Amino acid sequence: MRRDAPPDLIGARVPRVEDPRLLAGRGAYVDDLQLPGMLQLDILRSPHAHARICELDVSMARALPGVVAVYTGRDLAQFLKPVPSAGGMQGFNAPPHHVLAVDRVRFVGEGVAAVLAQDRYIARDARELINVTYDVLPAVTDPGVALTPQAPVLHDDIGSNRAFELRIGNDTQAALAASERIISGRFINQRVIPGPMETRGAVAHFEPWEGRLTVWLSTQAPHLMKREFARYLDFPEHRLRVVAPDVGGAFGAKNNPYAEELLAAALSLKHGVPLKWIEERSEHMLATSHARAQAVEVHAGVRADGTVQALHYRLTADMGAYYHAITHIGPMMTAALMTGAYRIAHAATDIISVFTNATPTDPYRGFGRAEATYFIERTMDLIARELGLDVLEVRRRNLIRPEEFPCTTPTGHVHESGNFQLCLDRALERFDYEGTRREQARLRAAGRYLGIGIATHAWRAGFPSVPGGKGYVTSGWEKSTVSIDAAGKIRVVIGTSPHGQGVVTTTAQIVAQQFGLLPQDVRVIHGDTDAVAQGNGTMGSRSLVVGGSATLLAAQQVRAKAIRLAAHLLQIDPRQVVLESACFRDAGNSQRGIALTEVAAHAFAGPRDLPDGMEPCLEAAVLFEPANFTTCFGTHVCAVEVDVQTGAAAIRRYIAIDDAGRAINPTLVEGQIHGGLAQGIGQALMEGASYDSAGQPLAASLLDYATPKASDLPHFEVELTETPSTVNPLGARGIGEAGAIGAPPAVVNAVLDALAPLGVRHLDMPLTPQRVWRAIQEARA
Amino acid sequence: MIPAAFEYAVPRSLEDAVAVLADCEAGTAAILAGGMSLLPTMKLRLAAPALLVDIGRLRELAGISRASGRLRIGALTTHAELLAAPELAEWRVFAETAGVLGDPQVRNRGTFGGSLAQAHPAADWPAVFLALRGVACLRGSRGERSVRSEDFFTGVLTTAIAEGEILTHVTFPAGDGRSGAAYSKMRQQASGMALAGVAARITLDTAGRIEESTVGVTGIGGAPFRARSIEQRLSGLLPTPSILEESCADVPEADPTNDLHADADYRRQLLRVHATRALTRALERARSAIP
Amino acid sequence: MNISLRVNGRPVEAVVEPRLLLVHFLRERLRLTGTHIGCDTSQCGACTVHLDGRAVKSCTVLAVQADGCDITTIEGLAAEGELHPLQAAFQEQHALQCGFCTPGMIMASLELLGRAIVPDDREIRAALEGNRCRCTGYQNIVAAVRTACERS
Numbered sequence A: 001m002r003r004d005a006p007p008d009l010i011g012a013r014v015p016r017v018e019d020p021r022l023l024a025g026r027g028a029y030v031d032d033l034q035l036p037g038m039l040q041l042d043i044l045r046s047p048h049a050h051a052r053i054c055e056l057d058v059s060m061a062r063a064l065p066g067v068v069a070v071y072t073g074r075d076l077a078q079f080l081k082p083v084p085s086a087g088g089m090q091g092f093n094a095p096p097h098h099v100l101a102v103d104r105v106r107f108v109g110e111g112v113a114a115v116l117a118q119d120r121y122i123a124r125d126a127r128e129l130i131n132v133t134y135d136v137l138p139a140v141t142d143p144g145v146a147l148t149p150q151a152p153v154l155h156d157d158i159g160s161n162r163a164f165e166l167r168i169g170n171d172t173q174a175a176l177a178a179s180e181r182i183i184s185g186r187f188i189n190q191r192v193i194p195g196p197m198e199t200r201g202a203v204a205h206f207e208p209w210e211g212r213l214t215v216w217l218s219t220q221a222p223h224l225m226k227r228e229f230a231r232y233l234d235f236p237e238h239r240l241r242v243v244a245p246d247v248g249g250a251f252g253a254k255n256n257p258y259a260e261e262l263l264a265a266a267l268s269l270k271h272g273v274p275l276k277w278i279e280e281r282s283e284h285m286l287a288t289s290h291a292r293a294q295a296v297e298v299h300a301g302v303r304a305d306g307t308v309q310a311l312h313y314r315l316t317a318d319m320g321a322y323y324h325a326i327t328h329i330g331p332m333m334t335a336a337l338m339t340g341a342y343r344i345a346h347a348a349t350d351i352i353s354v355f356t357n358a359t360p361t362d363p364y365r366g367f368g369r370a371e372a373t374y375f376i377e378r379t380m381d382l383i384a385r386e387l388g389l390d391v392l393e394v395r396r397r398n399l400i401r402p403e404e405f406p407c408t409t410p411t412g413h414v415h416e417s418g419n420f421q422l423c424l425d426r427a428l429e430r431f432d433y434e435g436t437r438r439e440q441a442r443l444r445a446a447g448r449y450l451g452i453g454i455a456t457h458a459w460r461a462g463f464p465s466v467p468g469g470k471g472y473v474t475s476g477w478e479k480s481t482v483s484i485d486a487a488g489k490i491r492v493v494i495g496t497s498p499h500g501q502g503v504v505t506t507t508a509q510i511v512a513q514q515f516g517l518l519p520q521d522v523r524v525i526h527g528d529t530d531a532v533a534q535g536n537g538t539m540g541s542r543s544l545v546v547g548g549s550a551t552l553l554a555a556q557q558v559r560a561k562a563i564r565l566a567a568h569l570l571q572i573d574p575r576q577v578v579l580e581s582a583c584f585r586d587a588g589n590s591q592r593g594i595a596l597t598e599v600a601a602h603a604f605a606g607p608r609d610l611p612d613g614m615e616p617c618l619e620a621a622v623l624f625e626p627a628n629f630t631t632c633f634g635t636h637v638c639a640v641e642v643d644v645q646t647g648a649a650a651i652r653r654y655i656a657i658d659d660a661g662r663a664i665n666p667t668l669v670e671g672q673i674h675g676g677l678a679q680g681i682g683q684a685l686m687e688g689a690s691y692d693s694a695g696q697p698l699a700a701s702l703l704d705y706a707t708p709k710a711s712d713l714p715h716f717e718v719e720l721t722e723t724p725s726t727v728n729p730l731g732a733r734g735i736g737e738a739g740a741i742g743a744p745p746a747v748v749n750a751v752l753d754a755l756a757p758l759g760v761r762h763l764d765m766p767l768t769p770q771r772v773w774r775a776i777q778e779a780r781a
Numbered sequence B: 001m002i003p004a005a006f007e008y009a010v011p012r013s014l015e016d017a018v019a020v021l022a023d024c025e026a027g028t029a030a031i032l033a034g035g036m037s038l039l040p041t042m043k044l045r046l047a048a049p050a051l052l053v054d055i056g057r058l059r060e061l062a063g064i065s066r067a068s069g070r071l072r073i074g075a076l077t078t079h080a081e082l083l084a085a086p087e088l089a090e091w092r093v094f095a096e097t098a099g100v101l102g103d104p105q106v107r108n109r110g111t112f113g114g115s116l117a118q119a120h121p122a123a124d125w126p127a128v129f130l131a132l133r134g135v136a137c138l139r140g141s142r143g144e145r146s147v148r149s150e151d152f153f154t155g156v157l158t159t160a161i162a163e164g165e166i167l168t169h170v171t172f173p174a175g176d177g178r179s180g181a182a183y184s185k186m187r188q189q190a191s192g193m194a195l196a197g198v199a200a201r202i203t204l205d206t207a208g209r210i211e212e213s214t215v216g217v218t219g220i221g222g223a224p225f226r227a228r229s230i231e232q233r234l235s236g237l238l239p240t241p242s243i244l245e246e247s248c249a250d251v252p253e254a255d256p257t258n259d260l261h262a263d264a265d266y267r268r269q270l271l272r273v274h275a276t277r278a279l280t281r282a283l284e285r286a287r288s289a290i291p
Numbered sequence C: 001m002n003i004s005l006r007v008n009g010r011p012v013e014a015v016v017e018p019r020l021l022l023v024h025f026l027r028e029r030l031r032l033t034g035t036h037i038g039c040d041t042s043q044c045g046a047c048t049v050h051l052d053g054r055a056v057k058s059c060t061v062l063a064v065q066a067d068g069c070d071i072t073t074i075e076g077l078a079a080e081g082e083l084h085p086l087q088a089a090f091q092e093q094h095a096l097q098c099g100f101c102t103p104g105m106i107m108a109s110l111e112l113l114g115r116a117i118v119p120d121d122r123e124i125r126a127a128l129e130g131n132r133c134r135c136t137g138y139q140n141i142v143a144a145v146r147t148a149c150e151r152s
């Protein structure tokens, strides 16, 4: 019986407490910070994909009035280490990645020289005055070509472009051989650019007399950065403060301790002055992590009824020129989740990871899981088509059933709980699948091409710690501290670092709920390592699942203590105490009670006024470590119409039914899904960071790299199901990535369904009008 | 993001502006109107003029008027003004084009004259200018001259405007009660500029046949051009949907560009499709213009 | 060069380099940091302010071009600590996540308010052509603008 929960804040559509200052233009993003005497850092970048630096003349730049210093890669290598990468994982031969290139550049956009000047206008002018002569080397940006013996090798010490090879899964050879039929395909999940609206930036301020270094960083993970920066700079961690101020989006791309950020900190230490580095958008397109960039060759062993008996992938993953923080995790995650929402007895992926003359890749919303989902959902459609079955039929036949959880996949992932059918059924009902199929037939007869696409996705979020890991992001715990002040108001200190997810509001809801308070009675503090002793960060849909669980447990502990204290003051048994609307009442005598404010004030009294053994203060700190990932799932269905004259695809309807587990604030959950859908649709139809054969990026600015605008997107129909997760006390599943994961296969499947009568069988993303039109012409020919 | 340093002049009158320009060494000064093309180029340091002559405050160069059977559009008239101009009701193509050009903020500052002077290969107004057979009026230290639209665009990003000359206004024939014009555009997904843009004007004779048509094309090649092959095919015909479509099937004078967003084949296809669409709408408007 | 203008109703005089962008003038000289910079190709709209009552991208206007003009930034919108109805609608409809695009979105959609006819969703989406958001998928922004238009 719930006897203590008015007003019910869990599941309430509470407006965000984060909003007013952001709306009034009073946010504080890193570029908004101005410190007296602050210098500006500016980076000159390589225009070549692969070249030797023959001459680097910075003398003119140094001579420009207002310039304080100019550094080359060689200058810096004398006092700075290569930047940390690949999470310091064992067995990963990370090639040295210098802060600025030393003698050789390996991708367009790699830093070559750094200018420190009085303001950004001068710094920019000085950049123009640096003279570099390059000896251009052959470049390779296609991972397939990079593996051939003739390909130019990026890292001489490694000797080839193979970054690492790994097999994940069980035996598939025998199972494939025994299958009734083998269906094969090749799918590419193209290289894209996460592209938050705020580019990267840092302000570093070393105060020599305090021996203190503060770095304001546009990051998702100030605590991780503090640990990495301290180690990199050999600077005592207890004197280092990292602050994530307001962060204008990240999406996985602000997880990495970047060269420029480390350089800003190092130069502030060296010069003893504050300095700022703000990335321009055109630099961002080249120098901030790219993502995805995976391709698979698929072999699926199937029965005629559509049952998948065995699945094998050969996965090629493009690392780019160097490893960033967790570049290598992407393909492993893809492999681990290759079976998607399905029960497939035999499955394995052989991973080959490759270095290319391209921007390093790293996480992007749905890291590894968006790729896995795309591959399996495209495979399901391919199987249906090859067997002449309905795409729905093939999915239903293989879907893991509710009674099969927990369910261990051949790649070692455990789906803890779920109800995949529920989302599928609801999606089809809302979409009117049969009715839309009829509509499709009618339109076809009239020469119009409507297609239906389905994706039933299942993946994981809220990672647990990696056993034996010691480097970057191997810790899956999160910490929260809840404390009540003498006036009965609450402060929560959280280790995650939200930047748009609304976690300040959901945290306030979770905590206020425990005490019958209002969200505005709770203040949430995050993002400043001086104010928050320990934490990790916001990534992989973990803020609520892991961080929120720590918060809930801490709040519950404080609540239990407050109840004991109230019972002591009321002189009744704690089990008699009912906490309602910030008031503790005697269940046996409703007239008797004591307000939370009073109990709180009393909690600060000396120990002698407290129950035996009770310490003063109402405060608890809880570190929550999930035992397993949560399973996240949903079904997306969309209808897309293709203009066969121009190849333009227009989404007519998009329905997303996603399971949030327990949704603390459905409005925020829906907002997360909308944003992810926009990115997923962007990947499906518009976005692609491609290179020409010389390694020049073809979409190096927003003039060529298309991200969705309002007019490019449909009105989304989003609905939530709530199947509580079993691996955290909130029952939450992690929803931040669902849209970006579900949309690409749903949209691509729909376009191919639309074009099926024209004989188009395959398309690689992005399905730009030109690509679609070309495919139609080829099919007709 | 940050332009190179330059000097800045704000002439008080057109005379003054012409005089300032006449004083400059060739190639060192640039005229600044709305700045929506020039400033982005300078911010990327693709252009670095030593002097900017800001004509943006010369109201004598703005506005729409009518004189002796022609419409006159001042060079400084903004895209937003063209979107909303009641004076241009007879040529709905102006509002239609302005509505698909850039975005509201760009339309609030960017000017008609600046767009023609810039002559970006994927700009929208050049197509309309060609299709409506406008005449550009230029003013330089040696006086005034006019250039017909078909002689205006001389190559990639180049026009008949000579060094030191200012485009003051453009004139167009006013509506005649039996003509219609329309613009059909496919946006490049990232920049929003025209991957293909076709402006078409159709004038009908009393029998409902096409007395004359003009077709201006942008986005396809290095410079905007008239699709004369289409115009010739249509001349004298009684238009039907299939006649319009067939007349656009092949445009040999097009010399399409190849780039990331559209290769030459695809651009040819877009030209066919949008020429047909523009002509179809222009025809509807011509028919409905007949009292 | 000397310039004098009004910013959020207050007169401002300054000496600026001709190349100084209006957005840098507002952010760095006047410390009005609510106006953001999201790109260097004049496309994202994060820098949108009103110049003589019309929405413009302040990254593509020189401070000297604003000489004698009236500028309104996001900071000038909320009078005396009260959110403007458009700002309130943004909160109500959850039209912001990271908030970086938000000031620009609001300044751009302000032009739609107070018209005789409430724009439909398609018109609102078209009116946001010059503003990019990477967080919200625009749906709630459209809803917020619609809500504010209905009320104005």
Ligand SMILES: Cc1cc2nc3c(=O)[nH]c(=O)nc-3n(C[C@H](O)[C@H](O)[C@H](O)COP(=O)(O)OP(=O)(O)OC[C@H]3O[C@@H](n4cnc5c(N)ncnc54)[C@H](O)[C@@H]3O)c2cc1C
Binding pocket: B030, B031, B032, B033, B034, B035, B036, B037, B038, B039, B040, B075, B076, B100, B101, B102, B103, B106, B109, B110, B111, B112, B113, B114, B115, B116, B117, B118, B120, B122, B123, B124, B125, B161, B165, B166, B167, B168, B191, B192, B193, B194, C041, C042, C043
């Ligand atoms: C985000 C964005 C999107 C855009 N989208 C589109 C689009 O979809 N379609 C489109 O067509 N355009 C588009 N544009 C370009 C826009 O239309 C420009 O406004 C226009 O091309 C230039 O007009 P302006 O007044 O701003 O000229 P400016 O930028 O001031 O000048 C442009 C050039 O013309 C010269 N010039 C200007 N006026 C004169 C004159 N009167 N006499 C002689 N020379 C002159 C200048 O010296 C300069 O070389 C876009 C621009 C931006 C920033």
Ligand code: FES
Binding pocket: C036, C037, C038, C039, C040, C041, C042, C043, C044, C045, C046, C047, C048, C057, C058, C059, C060
């Ligand atoms: S910063 Fe002005 S449009 Fe992007």
Ligand code: FES
Binding pocket: A197, A248, A249, A500, C095, C096, C097, C098, C099, C100, C101, C102, C132, C133, C134, C135, C136
């Ligand atoms: S709310 Fe983050 S970019 Fe729009």
